[in-house]
Amino acid sequence: MLVGPLLRLPQAGVRRMAHYKPHFNPAKRELRIQSLQLNIDRAKCFSTTLSQFQSDALDRTRNIGIIAHIDAGKTTTTERMLFYSGFTRRIGDVDEGSTVTDFLPAERARGITIQSAAITFHWPPGDGAEGQAAPRDPALPRSANSHTINLIDTPGHADFTFEVMRSLRILDGAVCILDGVAGVEAQTEQVWKQASTYKIPRVIYVNKLDRDGAAFGRTVREVSSRLSVYPAVCHIPWFQAGNGSFIGVADAVNLQGLRWKEGEDGRSVKMLTLEQLDAEEPSLAEELRRARIALVELLSEQDETIVEKFFECDEDHQAVSPMDILDSLRRCVLDPTSRIVPLFAGASFRNMGVQPLLDAVVNLLPSPPEAPDPEVSIGDVKGGLRRLLSGDLILEQTEQVSASSKGKKKKKNAVRPNPKDAIGKLQSCALAFKVVNDAKRGVLVYVRVYSGSLDRNSLLFNTNLNLSERAPRLLKMYANDAVEVDSIPAGHIGVVVGLKHARTGDTLLSYAGNKPTPPEPLTALQLRPIDVPPPVFFTSVEPHSLSEEKRMQESLDLLLREDPSLHVTVDEESGQTLLSGMGELHLEIARDRLINDLKAKASMGRIEIGYRESGMGVSGPVTKIFDKDVAGRRGKAGCTATVEPFDGETPADIADEDVLMSKTIEGNRIIIRAPGLQVERVRDEEETSPFLPPGMDLNTLRTAVQNGALAALARGPQFTFPMHNTQVTLTINPAEHLFGGDSTTSAISAAARQATSAALRDLVSGAGTVMMEPVMNVIISVDEASLGSVVHDISSSRGGHILSLDEDVSLSTDAETLPSIDPKRVYAPTDPFETSSVGKEVPVTASRQRTITAKVPLKEMVGYLKHLRSLTAGRGTFVMSVDRFENMSAQRQKAVLAELRGGF
Structure with missing residues (x-):
């Protein structure tokens, strides 16, 4: 079988041989077969040796x-x-x-x-x-x-x-x-x-x-x-x-x-x-x-x-x-x-x-x-990468999908894919863990390859964005220098140059075949994602002129691809672009990168705090009818809204047949009621209602009303800060608020937004609203000699509350499940300063580290690092995270508003 294809001659050679009489020599044919078999054995031996060499290199x-x-x-x-x-x-x-x-x-x-x-x-x-x-x-x-x-x-x-x-x-x-x-x-x-x-x-x-x-x-x-x-x-x-x-x-x-x-x-x-x-x-x-x-x-x-x-x-x-x-x-x-x-x-x-x-x-x-097996997920099924490569994880996910689809209509002639076939087409699996914009090379995507080999010019499918990109160049990085390579094998770290969309945390797959997407269910495969902590500080970013605005937005997009812990939002009232980050130094570095490295002609304002606004009483029911032409099409719908305070702890489940949805989103609760809608249920699933406009189902109605309410809650009626701890009850009466085909989703969303905004304005004339400020969980590490001055500064000057003073605060994830370790049972050599009076259990008192746990308003933590270092001779450090938003006192609110107005 192997002789024909391997000994096939070019067409020109075949034509030349046609002039000669065929001559069959069994000895020569046997010699050729032995030579071919020897080459095949050598190839197998080389393949085995190469595989062993790659395995040794990985070890x-x-x-x-x-x-x-x-x-x-x-x-x-x-x-x-x-x-x-x-x-x-x-x-x-x-x-x-x-x-x-x-x-x-x-x-x-x-x-x-x-x-x-x-x-x-x-x-x-x-x-x-x-x-x-x-x-x-x-x-x-x-x-x-x-x-x-x-x-x-x-x-x-x-x-x-x-x-x-x-x-x-x-x-x-x-x-x-x-x-x-x-x-x-x-x-x-x-x-x-x-x-x-x-x-x-x-x-x-x-x-x-x-x-x-x-x-x-x-x-x-x-x-x-x-x-x-x-x-x-x-x-x-x-x-x-x-x-x-x-x-x-x-x-x-x-x-x-x-x-x-x-x-x-x-x-x-x-x-x-x-x-x-x-x-x-x-x-x-x-x-x-x-x-x-x-x-x-x-x-x-x-x-x-x-x-x-x-x-x-x-x-x-x-x-x-x-x-x-x-x-x-x-x-x-x-x-x-x-x-x-x-x-x-x-x-x-x-x-x-x-x-x-x-x-x-x-x-x-x-x-x-x-190394520990990296965690992957396919849909709702999670497991290790080795289970995925063996096919067990895909088989489990297929069985789960089949079980959940029982009772639903199935397509005729549907063929269930074989999990082994999908795994066989997977050539490499990698995680993009970092994106850097290089002035000379462009955007560099750092990847860790977990299986297979990522080759140059291979097609990479991004399972987070559901799109494919080519990898034109691969690099091996040496800090700021790089060497171009043809492939990045499993277990190694490299850089892909030329990807336009990949972000930090995206899973990249290469697979056999020329199709734009890999076979199911590999499209849902994701390596363990990276959780992005929420930002706590923000500052305004303004271009020097309108002509520089596009360039500034492009630079901000590159900055966000590099660092997903940065966030960019636009204030609706002022039109300002706001950049949010993890801390003062974080925003300072972002400004340097934006202006000096990315060459954006823009300026950044001072660091500000993200306040919130909350209602103090209950508004009356407010009904609004939206009746306007939208994009050349008539739109008409109505909605009734009521606003009241929300403590954030009341259970979301409400026993009322008229309630279509009760959901807590970004610290606010949205309740949607539709009395008399007569919801028809098919196989325990809500499908539709005869009173809904044609072509609209309940999910579309919920989404439209919810989006309208969220748009109104994004801006408070008195201080223009986003609403927090607020409950909005939206009522859609089919007989009064729905007008057949004229009640489009955009009309319903606009009616819900207008009704919610009017109810919020009704609060101002009544009980009014109050400003809320973020309160931080702060852990301060200082030496024994500086403990008193730092505690006094937090409790008196900054309005914080001291929760505990402790020497040994363990942040280990195993601290709750594993018993604590007695330091006396641990071997430690004697330090030169230890004497009989100052023993192993009690080192020098002044150098003993103490930990202060406190809750402090975020505004008081702006610039705190420099102040802490002056109190502790440069030895104090702190970490903090957002705890919750709290109402501000009238005196503090007045001072903050005066400062904000003076700043603008």
Whole structure:
């Protein structure tokens, strides 16, 4: 069968051979068949070898991120990683603005990370392919072979929480960096909680141990109490003569000391055995033995294999091999039920401790196949990506759709698709986790490929937008530099150039065939979406002239594609364009990006607060009849509206046959009544009514009335702020308010809007309305010495309410389900300042962190960060989120209105 097609000659050759007499030679034919079979065997062998090579390359890939509180040393540590891996030839400095990952002008000017940066390097130094042809030697650690590390440096400021969330969404592992002086801070707990949401394996790196006041032991105990995990101490700090300067670390896994020379670039490391440490630093050697005992004991509580190894070594903790300990640590890190987290030490700015941290990333954090299975959904069915690729998830979704469609009319000759066929056509599945507008390359869409291979020029279907786009160019990013590639394999992070519509959080599929859409039900496939937090601050954006308005809108669209946590709205009365964001710094950075980077000729006003308006009494019933021509067609409809206060807690279900809908939307309740409509029900489903206009069903009527009410509630009658905590009862009487074919959906919606607006105006002449302001949940982290002044400022000057004062407030997602960890049960080496009077349980009082939980009006939190830093000598931080809207007092309302009118 194979001989004919493979030996077919060109037509010209066939014509030439026609001049010769056919001659059949069985020996030559047999020789050709053997040659063909040999080529086929070689092709199969090459395919198997290529598949094995790709599998080995994926096993030697790490997708990691660096997460931490602001100013913990994330970017500094990243710079050292790039330097030691050979990616850069000099070490960048945050203060000088010369770092690789902080390449935006705003980042270099402020010395902070604003947007996450992706970069690829190899550790140990190499091209990433060295040693991949040979299998890994189990007797050697994974760090003996060169691995490809895709690293993402994330922001630490609370205003850029969404940037951290979308980066964590696609990571396989993370390095959490702690400040050795400050310990576990408020934003550290927040990013730890986000990483726990996605079940990301982590290691901890205690940084800045060279600074005065660094307390490694206290930080270890805070990890257990505030993060609710067991720290597996793999490194202990090495101080000169026990209480001098920081010069290195002692490795409890390999039982050796690592010493760096101060003032050098950190490339040369002096390694000392346990016996040499006994001679030079006997106290450190003794502490190292205690650390090894504690490490083996902790692992024995979670891992049975290490217990067997321990007994094989005659219960000698020091005799357990480093490879057995590394394997045990890796099993605990990859086990989602384990609470053990490896902990390492160093001082990145002094070039100490980064190389062992890189070894830990390779040895302990998972490769893409070992990472937790990403969550996907098809319709209402959720599960893991591996279940999807096996076909089980699609089969479950098909059965659910079939069960829900029982009793409904089915199309004749309907053929149910085979789930295996749909999966067979799926070539790749990727998540767009970030969109960046580059001045030279255009719009860059960062993607994480979860299955298959994303190839250049492939057709990508966006399941969120239901449209297809070509991927003309693919890039591998190195911070601000890029290298063009032909494909992005599964488990890797890359960039697609040229997509016009893709946004953050969109799922992209490539599939076999030339159809514009993939086969059902892949069109409904979505990877776990990224939840966008609501904005709390807004500012006005105005173009310099009418001719610049279009350019400004285009720039705003690009800005929103980059950062979905920004929102743009237009005020109906003033016509102003309002930009909303997560905080003051967030809006300040957005302004810089809009004006300096995107070159929009516009100006931004001062930061404002989004107030609300609420009614104080009950209006009388107001009836309005809409009777106008709309787009050349007659429209006539009527509606009666009543407005009253709504407490937000009354149940939505109302036992009344005339009620068509009772729904709470954006803090307001809308009730639609239609007495005498005589709804006809078919198979327990509302279908229509004989009193409705021709061609209109109940769902269309509900939607039209609801849209009219929402349009009226968007603007208050007295202060023009959106209405809140308001209940609107809309009555449609078929005999009085519906006029046959003239009652179109637009006419009904306009009648509902007019009636609701008139009822709201009726409130002004009666009980009136009151302004509402957003009240925030604020968590402030300060040191013990600044506690009193901050509490006094919140309660007296800012009108806030203190809810609690607590030292250990855990934000971990496991805090409710898992028992708390007693810090006394956790091994932590003695800090240099600890004495008999100041023990392990009570560190230095002035440096003890306290947490204040309060509710404060949002207006009082504008500019609070600068004030807090002045109260706490720069050490205080806070995070906040919207709690609810509350009515303002008459005096406060008068002051706010005077300020607003003066501002305009």
